[in-house]
Amino acid sequence: MPGWYYDKKEIRNSPSAQDALDFDTEMRYRKEGARFIIDTGSKMDLGYNTTATGVVYFHRFYMFHSFRQFPRYVTACCCLFLAGKVEETPKKCKDIIKTARGLLSDEKFATFGMDPKEEVMTLERILLQTIKFDLQVEHPYSYLIKYAKCLKGDKAKLQKMVQMAWTFVNDSLCTTLALQWEPEIIAVALMYLAGKLSKFEVLDWSGRNPRHLRWWDVFVEDVTMDLLEDICHQVLDLYSSQPTAVPDSPPPKTQSAPTPTKKSNNDQDKIETSDSSNNKAIQMTDMAPYQYQTFTTAPPPTYPSVYPAPSIPVTPHLSAPPPHISAPPPSVFPQFVNHPPPTFPPVTGAAPPFYPPAAPPPQNQRPFYQPQP
Amino acid sequence: MQNMSSRENNHNPSPSSAAMTIREKEEYISNFNFPFCDESTKYEKVAKIGQGTFGEVFKARDKSNPKKFVAMKKVLMDNEKEGFPITALREIRILQLLKHENVVNLIEICRTKASQANRYRSTFYLVFDFCEHDLAGLLSNVNVKFSLGEIKKVMQQLLNGLYYIHSNQILHRDMKAANVLITKNGVLKLADFGLARAFSSSKNGQPNRFTNRVVTLWYRPPELLLGERNYGPPVDLWGAGCIMAEMWTRSPIMQGNSEHQQLTLISQLCGSITPLCWPGVESLELYKKMDLPPSQKRKVRERLKPYLKDPYAIDLLDKLLVLDPSKRADSDTALNHDFFWTDPMPCELANMLANHTQSMFEFLAPPRRASQMRHHSLPRPSTSALQDSGYQDRVF
Ligand SMILES: Nc1ncnc2c1ncn2[C@@H]1O[C@H](COP(=O)(O)OP(=O)(O)OP(=O)(O)O)[C@@H](O)[C@H]1O
Numbered sequence: 001m002p003g004w005y006y007d008k009k010e011i012r013n014s015p016s017a018q019d020a021l022d023f024d025t026e027m028r029y030r031k032e033g034a035r036f037i038i039d040t041g042s043k044m045d046l047g048y049n050t051t052a053t054g055v056v057y058f059h060r061f062y063m064f065h066s067f068r069q070f071p072r073y074v075t076a077c078c079c080l081f082l083a084g085k086v087e088e089t090p091k092k093c094k095d096i097i098k099t100a101r102g103l104l105s106d107e108k109f110a111t112f113g114m115d116p117k118e119e120v121m122t123l124e125r126i127l128l129q130t131i132k133f134d135l136q137v138e139h140p141y142s143y144l145i146k147y148a149k150c151l152k153g154d155k156a157k158l159q160k161m162v163q164m165a166w167t168f169v170n171d172s173l174c175t176t177l178a179l180q181w182e183p184e185i186i187a188v189a190l191m192y193l194a195g196k197l198s199k200f201e202v203l204d205w206s207g208r209n210p211r212h213l214r215w216w217d218v219f220v221e222d223v224t225m226d227l228l229e230d231i232c233h234q235v236l237d238l239y240s241s242q243p244t245a246v247p248d249s250p251p252p253k254t255q256s257a258p259t260p261t262k263k264s265n266n267d268q269d270k271i272e273t274s275d276s277s278n279n280k281a282i283q284m285t286d287m288a289p290y291q292y293q294t295f296t297t298a299p300p301p302t303y304p305s306v307y308p309a310p311s312i313p314v315t316p317h318l319s320a321p322p323p324h325i326s327a328p329p330p331s332v333f334p335q336f337v338n339h340p341p342p343t344f345p346p347v348t349g350a351a352p353p354f355y356p357p358a359a360p361p362p363q364n365q366r367p368f369y370q371p372q373p
Numbered sequence: 374m375q376n377m378s379s380r381e382n383n384h385n386p387s388p389s390s391a392a393m394t395i396r397e398k399e400e401y402i403s404n405f406n407f408p409f410c411d412e413s414t415k416y417e418k419v420a421k422i423g424q425g426t427f428g429e430v431f432k433a434r435d436k437s438n439p440k441k442f443v444a445m446k447k448v449l450m451d452n453e454k455e456g457f458p459i460t461a462l463r464e465i466r467i468l469q470l471l472k473h474e475n476v477v478n479l480i481e482i483c484r485t486k487a488s489q490a491n492r493y494r495s496t497f498y499l500v501f502d503f504c505e506h507d508l509a510g511l512l513s514n515v516n517v518k519f520s521l522g523e524i525k526k527v528m529q530q531l532l533n534g535l536y537y538i539h540s541n542q543i544l545h546r547d548m549k550a551a552n553v554l555i556t557k558n559g560v561l562k563l564a565d566f567g568l569a570r571a572f573s574s575s576k577n578g579q580p581n582r583f584t585n586r587v588v589t590l591w592y593r594p595p596e597l598l599l600g601e602r603n604y605g606p607p608v609d610l611w612g613a614g615c616i617m618a619e620m621w622t623r624s625p626i627m628q629g630n631s632e633h634q635q636l637t638l639i640s641q642l643c644g645s646i647t648p649l650c651w652p653g654v655e656s657l658e659l660y661k662k663m664d665l666p667p668s669q670k671r672k673v674r675e676r677l678k679p680y681l682k683d684p685y686a687i688d689l690l691d692k693l694l695v696l697d698p699s700k701r702a703d704s705d706t707a708l709n710h711d712f713f714w715t716d717p718m719p720c721e722l723a724n725m726l727a728n729h730t731q732s733m734f735e736f737l738a739p740p741r742r743a744s745q746m747r748h749h750s751l752p753r754p755s756t757s758a759l760q761d762s763g764y765q766d767r768v769f
């Protein structure tokens with residue numbers, strides 16, 4: 001039974017690739033589809049969990065089908081529609097389509113065909129079968145909050161770091177990271193990145209023990225620096241891809257973002273890391289001009305900013321995780337095998353033999369539920 | 374279109390493919406071999422064993438392993454304006470989360486092949502491990518006799534299942550004897566998560582606003598009948614209490630035919646519903662609207678005595694059938710009750726069940742347990758044929 005994780009080679013060899021779609025275009029389609037789900041979701045006031053679930057369905061779907069056969073915006077609507085129901089925030093299919101209509105050009109909306117609703121309904125059955133009815137998806141957000149609560153350091157800087165990491169998690173949905181790594185690992189990597197960029201120093205952490213070299217050793221095992229760097233670069237690459245080369249993708253809007261480091265000078269349009277090759281360690285100097293809030297957090301001015309991070313995770317309401325199943329894994333659940341013995345000795349000889357029953361069979365008897373007047 | 378139907382490999386679509394029309398998509402569905410969603414033809418239907426609001430349930434045999442039986446529950450998709458029903462999605466998601474000895478095991482979801490004949494709409498089935506009996510079927514058969522130790526075993530497993538699901542933040546919301554399955558080896562499984570849902574104690578301090586139109590009337594607790602929407606695990610423990618009593622009375626103990634009558638029956642058993650025994654009840658929506666019998670004495674113990682002698686059993690029932698949900702025993706407390714830790718100790722059911730070689734299900738039982746289901750009566754099979762042959766399904 002395959003899990004939902006793939007290595008990079010498998011992702012490169014996707015159904016779309018086999019359908020003669022080049023890799024860069026596929027990555028752009030994935031990014032646009034994910035972005036569209038996030039935009040549609042936030043416009044409809046759906047929470048970050050719902051949209052993130054929809055995006056993960058979307059990425060999984062295209063590990064089995066080609067973008068050439070299934071236009072991305074229809075699939076995106078369908079994924080959001082299903083995620084809404086799964087996350088207990090259902091939206092009517094026709095409302096999702098209406099919102100999508102408002103966000104898409106006529107040309108793109110034409111892929112919905114003559115009967116957009118029927119199109120989405122038909123696709124839903126394909127989607128469900130493709131994703132094996134594996135409806136429950138976990139996201140890095142909850143881990144981010146959980147881990148942040150264990151870190152010790154400057155409170156204000158911690159808050160800033162969490163905020164930035166949260167933004168990176170939003171943006172990571174536009175990559176294929178969710179197809180590669182568990183949400184725990186993505187959370188650690190993007191906190192690591194945000195920590196570097198915001199110069200947050202982890203002084204200490206709860207649960208520390210001498211074997212732990214890094215704070216994340218408490219939460220995830222065997223995560224190498226190479227892996228963390230690779231994950232960070234996959235997110236950073238989003239900001240360095242050339243939007244101008246792609247007429248389809250609107251150029252990222254810029255806004256003065258509370259940068260962790262110095263405010264970049266005027267060339268805000270050049271949002272790129274100095275080097276996006278995946279094996280170079282992230283240096284503070286590389287990152288100085290980098291505007292981390294220029295991707296998903298800078299939506300067109302018509303609608304509100306997408307899913308800001310919650311405030312510092314020490315306020316009590318944050319102890320309540322987002323409203324879906326947040327249970328411990330069933331397997332670790334205690335069973336009643338070691339039940340304590342009775343608290344006082346059993347009464348001996350008092351219990352009458354049970355059968356035959358004292359009461360006649362109920363058929364011949366006044367029903368229990370009709371009490372005497 | 375031709376190249377679509379001649380496709381052999383899922384990962385090798387025709388190179389000329391562009392976005393598909395609905396027709397082409399239908400073709401695509403009927404040709405695509407969904408690797409994770411098997412066709413229902415891998416099973417062979419043996420008998421119909423259930424009929425609910427949600428769909429039909431069949432017993433079926435696994436063709437690749439003829440000794441293996443499953444139960445297939447059909448997902449009812451007709452008249453669904455909003456695609457795959459949210460209730461079915463909930464049931465699937467919850468069943469996938471819950472893996473426990475005392476919770477029915479969901480094996481997989483199957484589909485019929487999409488074809489022109491079904492207008493390219495697959496039917497989906499939830500496939501479960503087969504359980505030979507349900508508790509309603511067993512209780513309606515006078516030849517099935519439970520000893521006290523066996524009743525303890527049933528209740529212990531039932532509470533164990535509830536403890537597990539509640540710890541995973543799931544409410545069952547449809548406790549009743551027909552939704553409690555028992556294998557021929559005597560292992561009890563909670564089933565029918567068609568109404569279940571996740572709960573959190575509260576969302577950011579906001580009370581929950583669940584629907585209170587849940588739980589079959591006869592097992593519905595007083596707080597739901599009075600319109601409470603911010604309810605929790607105690608709703609399932611009321612049902613557990615009703616089922617426990619039924620282990621002796623052999624039929625549901627409070628068979629109201631309206632919500633008002635149900636509340637009346639509850640008052641006659643558990644005493645009048647007043648703010649004295651249940652602080653806060655006065656703020657429930659329907660408390661003032663319902664005209665309920667005043668000054669009834671609580672008679673749980675005295676009315677149960679003719680049916681059961683065991684003082685521990687009566688004491689536990691008295692703690693489960695409590696009006697105020699906040700004072701009702703929870704599953705942990707109930708499992709610690711001396712009922713389960715005094716002689717006769719809980720005892721395996723396998724030996725007793727070995728005397729019965731036919732499956733017993735509510736659906737197959739004579740209609741003595743009139744079918745007052747949730748809000749409407751459901752079609753029942755004509756029973757004359759069934760009565761001749763006793764219980765229909767002989768292989769188990
Ligand atoms: N795994 C199983 N093994 C044997 N019998 C089963 C199994 N699952 C269900 N049944 C039988 O089918 C009946 C109906 O199943 P279930 O309660 O799941 O659906 P339902 O009652 O139709 O759903 P709902 O209550 O949501 O309308 C059960 O009462 C039981 O008799």
Ligand SMILES: [Mg+2]
Nearest residue numbers: 425551552565
């Ligand atoms: Mg049922």
